[in-house]
Amino acid sequence: MNSFFTKSYLQIGNTRYAVHNLNTLDWAARLPYSLKVLLENVLRHEDGVHITKDHVLAFKHWAQSGKNPTDIEYSPARVLMQDFTGVPAIVDLAAMRDAVATLGGNSEKINPLTPVDLVIDHSVIVDHSGNSEAFEKNVTLEFQRNTERYEFLKWGQSAFKNFRVVPPGTGICHQVNLEYLAKVVWTNDTNGEHWAFPDTVIGTDSHTTMINGLGVLGWGVGGIEAEATTLGLGMSMTLPEVIGFKITGKANEGITATDIVLTVTEMLRKKGVVEKFVEFYGPGLDYLSLADRATISNMAPEYGATCGYFPVDQETLNYLRLTNRSPDLIQLVEQYTKSVGLWREQDDLIFTDTLELDLSTIAPSVAGPKRPQDRIPLSNVASSVSNAIESFKSVHIPNTDYQLKDGSVVIAAITSCTNTSNPSVMIGAGLLAKKAVEKGLISKPWVKTSLAPGSQIVTEYLNAAHLTPYLNQLGFNLVGYGCTTCIGNSGPLDPKIATAIDEAQLDVAAVLSGNRNFEGRIHPQVKLSFLASPMLVVAYALAGTTLIEFENDPIGITPTGQPIYLKDIWPSNDEIQKTLETTLTQTIFQSKYANVFEGSEIWKQLQTPKVALYPWKDTSTYVQNPPYFEHFSSAPLALQNIENARVIAMFGDSITTDHISPAGNIKPSSPAGKHLQTLGVSQDDFNSYGSRRGNHEIMMRGTFANIRIQNELTPEHQGGFAKDPSGNITSIYDAAMEHKAQNTPLIVIAGKEYGTGSSRDWAAKGTKLLGIQAVIAESFERIHRSNLVGMGVLPLTFMDGITRKDLQLSGNEIFNIPGLKDLNHPRSKIDLHITYSDGTERTVPLLCRLDTESEIDYYRHGGILPYVLRTRMM
Template sequence: MTGTDTLKTRRTLVVDGDEYEYYSIEAAQKAGLGDVSRLPMSLKVLLENLLRYEDGRTVTVDDVMAMGAWLKERKSTREIAYRPARVLMQDFTGVPAVVDLAAMRDAVAAMGGDPRTINPLSPVDLVIDHSVMVDNFGTMTSFEENVDHEFQRNGERYAFLRWGQKAFDNFRVVPPGTGICHQVNLEYLSQVVWTGKDGNRTVAYPDTLVGTDSHTTMVNGLAVLGWGVGGIEAEAAMLGQPVSMLIPEVVGFKLTGKLREGMTATDLVLTITQMLRARGVVGKFVEFYGPGLDNLSLADRATIANMAPEYGATCGFFPIDKEALRYLAFTGRDDKRVKLVEAYAKAQGMWRDEKSPDPVFTDSMELDLDTVQPSLAGPKRPQDRVLLSDAAASFGKAMAEIGASGKQVPVKGADYKLEDGRVVIAAITSCTNTSNPSVLIAAGLVAQKALAKGLKAKPWVKTSLAPGSQVVTDYLEAAGLQKSLDQVGFNLVGYGCTTCIGNSGPLPEPIANAVDEGDLLVCSVLSGNRNFEGRVHPQVKANYLASPPLVVAYALAGTMKLDLTTEPLGTGSDGKPVYLKDIWPSNKEIQDAMEKSLTAEMFKRRYANVFQGPEQWQAIDTPESLTYSWDDRSTYVKNPPYFKGMSKTVEGGFSNVSGARVLALLGDSITTDHISPAGSIKKDSPGGSYLMEHGVPPAEFNSYGARRGNHEVMMRGTFANIRLKNEAAGNTQGGFAKYVPSGEVMSIYDASMKYQAEGTPLVVVAGKEYGTGSSRDWAAKGTNLLGIKAVLAESFERIHRSNLVGMGVLPLQFKDGDTRKTLGLTGDEIIDISGIGTGISPRMDVPVTIRYADGRTKQITALCRIDTADEVEYFRNGGILHYVLRNMVKAA
């Protein structure tokens, strides 16, 4: 876990009678780094990481010194190797990682080795939170019924994860029905300062992580540096390999003042999201500072940090201070840990108080908390903030833009009609707000006051409450507010992501039929972080993000056409109109209810058995075995072919590519969404055909996300996006390719299988910015399984390029002004890639010969985008998993 420490920075810290070793930033300053006291706190975390892992190879002294240079230039072009302390996964993205681990164990056994040598080298926590759906709502049995449905749908996946929970060391599974991974991470898993053994010494270092979910950033609110990555990067980190990254620019966000009466953390985060999106912070760190931090609870900070993906930043970091210590103690962290966090932060210059000088940032902006106003965001994007007072008028404009039918449709079996603007989903959901007691207590108080006035949710609204942890239920019940929420319509439906990720479940059939009959523009209001069109529910075109108390208010109103600031929500039992101001709680009421109901004991009790799970989880019959007993009949979990026939050692490992065909000829800005399988599985697609051939009816297809553990389904969905244009197949739209020998146009998957059957290697040729967008492991895994040996593009997105290398696919970049257009490529050519059979050096020139259909040949030079010595070794071994596997076998 440590390097050679060339700069001699290792020191001893004594806390409460215990000794800890640590890598001192102060010592590095004296060793030549220079004064970095005003380096952003987030970069100090990266600096410590470099000091700890400096070995002269993956991390050099020059990398360390680059941090000092950053302070002078306020930016850097240096790429560094960063090793997070741990990995966080959710179940959709975690399943393929565990599949790969299980396959590695099989490969070791096939080589005659001990499967027990294969375990995560960095601690991994997988939280099952993405699979619960809101099938049932509005009753006292909704939770139990939804959990039953969840286990029925996901039995194969859960049995596999249950096996992994038992089989692997350094790997923990938080079972279904416990909470959302980010809230569990915030309330329990995170330690702020992590510790590990180096021989007989205990080393203390910042708690850092990568997660397979973009909202991993939530824990930045607790001064834990972490962000979301794709599956391949997460697997690499899990197996002890560094994450390659540029030293980022850091935008400082200064907060001053204090939120006014009635304002919520949601109002604040929507304001910040709009500001940062307008400024442009993609690929950058954002760090919050200033006196306004003293007026934000840890939960408020976590709300802001959570939405970093929505404002575009890699992370939204808050420093360690008294509030962080208070939160750690209150949520049941060990007293010794809390003392260590304070002592370590002060020793490393990572402590914030009123005396702390402002860090130096690349850029900065400022917000006075006193200026925040009640807000929503919608109808399509989280950065499209609208004032509550303007929401009705704004929706009127959206109706015109989106297109509204203007119809009123009677609802079968009911005494009301549906029309455009009706709120048909009101969901208190998502990690963003359900980690924050102030807004959940506020929602409960709104429900309580509304009930007292005689108001309930409108009958056409599908209401749901899906907290991020079981602690929420405890304090809502202790405050006497859960009963009020139940009576208004917000019964507990599950502990998971639900509506925010599209697991909103079906609308009641009469409502759904009315929406379709009138082609109505209906709405959802949710306390989530994403509201993209089609994400929440396919029948709901307009979606608004709002605080939990506003979610309750819109359920009472039942429409987006109402101005909640001036018009009544409804008529009370006394016959008088009830306005939002009549049921909105004061800050004092919220604070008093929190102090009365929320206790540290709740966190200790709920997390004491966090890995145990409900009865359904414990009842899963999984044999305890070192290797997994793959079920050939399973359509969810399959043994991938990555390691088939793999040897203990690799000789040479490089080979030229001769006689390759162009499977796809693509334009600029091909995203990982174009490449990677996502969303629903169509009946007439190769993936749908496969499932039906294996006895799965279309109604049970589930999604590509749920079937990520089955490479047969996923490879059939690679390059199958309906928006993908393949110039080699007559500019067809969708996942089509031309099988050149016959001229037949067919699915990319079918063409790949025909080429592979005859031993023909394949390449993809593309334009600029190939692989932009979210990092998706199957964009690289699927490319590999389709027999694609190389991708030749004008430029690459950084992470997808490294993912291709990690899966043994050669990334080549056009040089000297060459493009697919200047070369006149049509996709009928044969491609030969030479000069790599004798070995590869980083960023070497590679000769590429193009053989045209008319008999002409042309040789060009391409740049090999295997950029580092480590990547050369990954590629030589056939991929990063092969490299790690062989090293584990060698070390055993």
């Protein structure tokens, strides 16, 4: 259908493309470009049933006021996955095939209908660093630990259509997406015509938003939601508010892309942009390279937005040309976007609200020590750390000539993904290292240094600039291509350092060029974590402490006793730019992406069965058939009220998906560690939770097991503890299993911003498998709320200013949530009935955060996957 007569044709060379020309809609002229992309999507999929004329008109009403919270259905062109979240997604698809076969259906109907690319990038761990053998040793260990997972993914590549795997050692999914996979304009054949339309993507990593820097609309979703999209189900979403972020001026000498993005993150978090689009505009965009834009877009999850969008313009074409995209594609991108109204040529747009940043006002910055939005001017870091440390302690490291102190930097990591996509700061780090080495400086011996580039491209231009040897001399040797320190794969500290930290209870620090520094994420022994540019990562490795005042204190002393300051080795903007011009070439991209799907010899040698149904191995500790479709029926059961429930945990504000979802190392004393030991797995072979995301038995035991999480019902115990039915304090997993054995439903109660952080589907899957039927919070982060719905867990928010603190809970109360049997409308108001141990009762009003009609359907079916299985595949 085409109710608005927007369909037209575009001739490029010998090819005639059908397009939807947004210029034919007068009222669409001043829509933000990001909404124009959504509008084109709705126009193209209008069918009179799922998408109607009224859905298109919703955009017209939006243009009249800058907001119109109407539900629409959105169908992205493709799906991007990484292996931590991708493995469980493919496990679920394999399990769905089994369910269809069990019910007598055609299992091969379970097949991606939307193209899927999975990039293996989350499995390398920095076990070895600071030497020339680190990369080879880490890669060897990676394959030893993950052979089962990699064999499973190779099976998936052959078993499923429209599913490609980028082998390990290539780069992180976001940078591979930026440098190779994204097209900006997508094409396909529909009903006998060639169509051109905007490239759009959803990803199972929250930092999928990075691609918005290229003018490709994309954001992170839960693995469950992504799976539904791959199976042809449109995404239900509310037409978002769009915050216009005007950029003016030009950054001063010495200011990095990191300084810019940390400032933007701070501003937008203060503004409040959760569940909103952010679109950048203004004359300052002309001074931001594509890499700078991608850096800003990457951190959209940190500033809370669904995405941070930069419209297509000349810089987009320049980048496509640099990265060796075909001339035909570049011509299509230019002519298509200019002809249909998607080329950036005006700033007089309608936004819900705006804010402005003059780039010339930005100061050198880091962020931390626990949240990425907590920007600190570089000049204030030392005093900030001093204020965070209660009493200063130090300890001599045996058989050395140095002491480790509070505030010492023990990890300095140039790691993905925010900054390693940006050549200017990577070249800057190399030049700073060169100057430092030439002056005789070395990294402090207690600092674990590492370099994990976002793609092989980085290594190539650092080599071409002859900067690699200097980074190596400071211990920044290549350790792998993938997400390492930023996701907790920082590996072990030197045993002497680790022992000293524990024995003296030191407050030590990590400095990394990533985008996440949540408490307990980087390394369990590190309490202070700071996000910084790669240049400052090198600088802090030289200094060895966060207590240095770079303006006044020397960063090091030369062998001849001369003090060297940071300004003495900081490269100029001109040095960086001249180096880039001679080293970052199209030839590098051409050579490195020529055989991107082939992989190493180790990858090629992996053996996989060529069968439609996966042959599950009972002995596997990595990949197991999940229980989501046990006792599956062809029709959903009637909705039930939640009756006689208990609260398993009550949490404060800003509980992240890192707190909820299993991540990092598996402790031997944890429920997951104990389970592995009963299976005969030695501690050396535990690997990480992330690597075992395909095994629900491990993951459910690690849910809510973060060492830093605090259950307010067990205030004397930090970590994943709860009261069992008898009132004894045990692990949340063990308590949940005892409640489950007694058929007692569970709920979780929390504060503001519940589920902040990465799009970890296991934060919702683990919640479901523990028997938790509802989560009641003051507010939710977008992706986690969606994930809970996707797993059939009910998200609820307090109303009328009530918070958990008003309830005066001890953990002994009984909870009832009636009215669910008759749940028919989005965002319904329902009541929570609490019965206290002394017999008193209280009724609390709640808002049901099933936000759309589709989400009500998902909940009625028990989640997205059962819904898809019943409605699309049976």
